[in-house]
Amino acid sequence: MQNENKLTDGKIYEKNDMVKLECGECEGCFSCCQGMGDSVTLNPYDIWQLEINLHKSFAELLQDKLELGISEGVIVPNLKMSGTQETCGFLNENGRCSIHAFRPGICRLFPLGRQYDEEKIGYIFLEHACPKPNKTKVKIKKWLGIPQLEANEAFLLHWHAIQKKVQQLAKVEDKDTVQELNMYLLNLFFAESYRGDFYAEFEKRAQMAEKLLEKLKE
Ligand code: SF4
Numbered sequence: 752m753q754n755e756n757k758l759t760d761g762k763i764y765e766k767n768d769m770v771k772l773e774c775g776e777c778e779g780c781f782s783c784c785q786g787m788g789d790s791v792t793l794n795p796y797d798i799w800q801l802e803i804n805l806h807k808s809f810a811e812l813l814q815d816k817l818e819l820g821i822s823e824g825v826i827v828p829n830l831k832m833s834g835t836q837e838t839c840g841f842l843n844e845n846g847r848c849s850i851h852a853f854r855p856g857i858c859r860l861f862p863l864g865r866q867y868d869e870e871k872i873g874y875i876f877l878e879h880a881c882p883k884p885n886k887t888k889v890k891i892k893k894w895l896g897i898p899q900l901e902a903n904e905a906f907l908l909h910w911h912a913i914q915k916k917v918q919q920l921a922k923v924e925d926k927d928t929v930q931e932l933n934m935y936l937l938n939l940f941f942a943e944s945y946r947g948d949f950y951a952e953f954e955k956r957a958q959m960a961e962k963l964l965e966k967l968k969e
């Protein structure tokens with residue numbers, strides 16, 4: 752499978768493929784943690800990880816480290832960049848990520864990106880995104896370091912499909928309906944804490960969201 756995007760090396764990888772990603776220590780470079788605008792979006796798994804590890808609610812995280820952004824009519828949280836250097840609030844004074852063990856998925860991927868089709872996730876390599884030379888090969892699965900990666904990918908596919916449906920609805924529904932729908936989904940997937948098994952709980956909520964989306968389509 753070939754990818755036309757010139758930012759990548761043109762290949763679509765799978766999680767067991769080896770890619771030249773490993774750069775050892777970043778040695779004072781934190782260019783991928785600043786100036787990212789609203790591009791580091793977070794999904795419910797990312798928020799759940801932040802909540803349980805930082806012992807903070809979604810509302811508390813929104814007070815300083817996160818903000819809400821809108822993409823194709825869908826409201827989602829993203830990492831807030833602030834200060835003169837537009838820096839992520841989780842970057843510490845030594846220029847290191849203070850939440851490395853539970854950093855969001857987009858940060859884990861870098862310099863990879865995800866490509867979704869209906870049944871599986873492919874990985875693209877943004878080959879010029881990280882300037883560090885002489886990288887060594889590492890298996891993508893190891894690079895990501897996400898426990899239960901198969902379950903996580905299944906969750907991501909479902910989350911992505913729901914977002915696509917909301918984006919479609921946002922194109923045809925009136926402004927108030929879209930706003931109401933966004934508020935409902937923000938509460939359902941982000942504001943209400945996940946207890947017990949995240950993936951099982953997400954599926955329950957996804958079914959509720961899908962019922963509503965079907966109703967709105969009628
Ligand atoms: S751009 Fe590359 S070297 Fe710099 S912080 Fe990011 S991963 Fe590390």
Ligand code: SF4
Pocket residue numbers: 783784785791830839840841842843847848849850851854855858
């Ligand atoms: S969460 Fe960590 S890795 Fe991600 S942008 Fe912020 S400091 Fe960088």
